[in-house]
Amino acid sequence: MVTLAEVARHAGVSASTVSYVLSGKRSISAPTRERVERSIKELGYHPNAGARALASSRSNIIALMVPLRTDIYVPVMMEVAIAVATTARAHGYDVLLLTGEEGPAAVRRVTGSGLADAMILMDIELEDERLPLLHAARQPTVLIGLPADTIGLTCVDLDFTATGALCAEHLAALGHREIAVIGEAAAVYERHTGFAERTLDGLRAAARELGLRLLHRPCEGSYESMDGTLSRIFDERPGTTGFIVQNEAAIDPLLSLLRRQGRAVPEDVSVVAICPDQVATSASVRLTSVAIPAQEMGRRAVELVVAKLQGDASEQVALLPPELTVRASSGPPPF
Amino acid sequence: MVTLAEVARHAGVSASTVSYVLSGKRSISAPTRERVERSIKELGYHPNAGARALASSRSNIIALMVPLRTDIYVPVMMEVAIAVATTARAHGYDVLLLTGEEGPAAVRRVTGSGLADAMILMDIELEDERLPLLHAARQPTVLIGLPADTIGLTCVDLDFTATGALCAEHLAALGHREIAVIGEAAAVYERHTGFAERTLDGLRAAARELGLRLLHRPCEGSYESMDGTLSRIFDERPGTTGFIVQNEAAIDPLLSLLRRQGRAVPEDVSVVAICPDQVATSASVRLTSVAIPAQEMGRRAVELVVAKLQGDASEQVALLPPELTVRASSGPPPF
DNA sequence: TGTCTGCGTCGAAGCGCTTCGCTGCCCTCT
C-alpha cells in the first residue's frame, strides 16, 4: 500500500505539501505540483479513505435509505437510486445503501458513527418515525417524498397534488364526468405514504371544482385483484368513462381486462397513468401519462444535499411540477 | 461527539478495555464489562467509523457494483441489491453502491483507497474488463454471474445452462416439437452477457438431444417489437407450439398478442418463462416458469464474500440449480 | 537599505481507534 509519506519522499517534498496538492487548499508552485503529481501516478497512490475520514471528519459518503418493500413500484426506486449514485459520484461522493429494514436505528448508526456526511431518505411516510432523529443529527438530510410537517426539513418530490389535479383536468377537458381512480395497494395508504394521499387530495379537490364524480379504489396490481376491482367499479358506476391509474403494476392488467371486456381505449374509456415515461410508451396502448421524474428526483436530492454540505442554506421544499403527455389512451367519451 | 476515551473515563477504565469490551477480542470480567456497557448506553456512544477503519484497516463495508443499464430487467437487480444489503447488515457490514458507470476505474478506486473490504460485482460479461484488476486487488471479490474463465474467481449464479435445458425438457416431455425462444434484447447478446448465452447453450444442447426444432429471436420487450417478432416467428415456423421467454419485459406483450391472435394458452401454445416467481404468478395467465432466485443469489454472494474475509477458501463457483414450477401456461400441444 | 507583505513549503500535532506487550494478581499444582 502506497502512503502519502511515500509519495512525499519520492517527490522530495513534505507530506503536507502532497496533501495540499491533493486538496488544493493552499497554493503550490507549478513545478512542485507537477513533480508530486508525477510521483502519485508513478507509485499508483490512492488516499486511504479511513485516514481521510478520521483526519478531516468527512467521509465523502452519502447514505441512501431505500425501502425494502415490494408493494411500491420497484423500477422507480431503482432509477432514483442509480441517479443518486451517479450524481453523487459527479460531486465526489460515494453512496452507502441502507435498507429500510433497520428503520430509525440506521439513522442513529450512521449519524453516530460518522459513516456518512449526509443522508437521503426515500419512501417517506406522513408521520415518519425517522424524522425526529434528523433534527438531532448534525448530518444534512434530504427527503425524497413529503412528510406531513416539513418544518426544518429539505424535501424533493413530484408535486403529487398538482399531478392529481392535472389528470382530473385533462379528463374533464375532454368531457369525461365519471372517473375511476386505480390507486396503490391498500397497505400503501395504511402506512400513510405521502405521495399516495397527496395525489388523492389533488384529485378530489380538482374533481369537486370541475364537477367530476370520482371513485377511488386501491389495487394490488395483480391480474386477479384488477379483475375484481374493475367489475366492482362498473357495477357501482356503469357510466365510468375515465381511468386514472397510480399503481404502475395495475396498468397492464387494466388494459388487458378492458380489451377483454370489449371496451376500446380510447374510444370507450380513456386511461391516464401516473408512471415513468418508459412504462407509458411500452404498454400495449401508448398511454397518456404524467411522468414520474425519478432521475430528476435523485439528481436534485443529491444537489440539495451537496449544497447543504457546503453550507448553502438552499431552498427547503423542491416540488417538481408535473407534466402530462397526451398519447393514444385518452380522448373524448362516447355519446 | 462521544469518544471511546470519554466512555473509558466515565466507566473508570482504560481506553483499551473499552475497545476490548466492544470487540470481544480479549476476556473482560463481567462487572467491568457491565460498567462499560452502561457507560456506552448512557453517553450514547457510537464508534467512529473512520478511526476504526484506519486503526484496523478494515472498513466493514462491502462494495456492490450494479449495472446502470436499463435493458436488463430491473426488479431482479433491485432484489439482489436489497438481499445483499440485508444480508450484509446481518453480518455487520454496510454496502457501498457503485454503478457500472465508472467501470474498471471504480474497482481501482475502491481497492486502492480501502473504502471497502470486499466487492460484489453484478452484470458480468463473458470477457469482463473488470476481471483482470481483481487478481491484483487484495480485496476478496464475488461475482454474481459467470464470466468465460472462472479461474481464481468466486461466482454465484443460477445455472442458466441447466435452466435452458430444463425448459426444453419440459416442453419436449409434453410433446412439443417446434419451440420459439424469446430472448433478451439484442444488445444483451452483443456485449456477451454470460447468462443469456448460457441459457441459449443449454437450450440448444437439450433441443438437439431431444429432437426439438428451436428458433431463437432476441426481443426488446416492448409491445411493438414483440408484435413484429411474433409475426416473423409464425411466418417462419407456423407449427410453433411452444414459447420459452427469457426477457421478462416481453411476457405481458407476448400473452396479450397471443390472445389477440386467438391463440389460447395453454390449449394452442404453451409458454414457459424464466423470471422471478412474482412475475410468473401475477401475469394474466399463471406461468409455468423457472424462477430467478434473486434473493438467494444476493444472500449467497454476501455469505461467500464474508467467508473469504474470514479466510475460508470456500467453494469457488456456486451454481444454483434451477427449479421449474408447472403452472397454467403449459400443456400438451394440439393435434 | 531596511521593513513589510505574501507566497510556497515544512514540521508537528492530532483525529479516535486497535493492538501489542507488560504487569499484577489469584489460583493451582507439586
Add this chain to the structure above:
DNA sequence: AGAGGGCAGCGAAGCGCTTCGACGCAGACA
C-alpha cells in the same frame, strides 16, 4: 511453601491523513 500459568486490565505506539502555525525568501515600498 514456592513456582507456574491464566486472567484482567493498563499504557503506549501507531494507522495515514489534514491542518495550523511558523519560517524563509522573494519582491515592493518608503
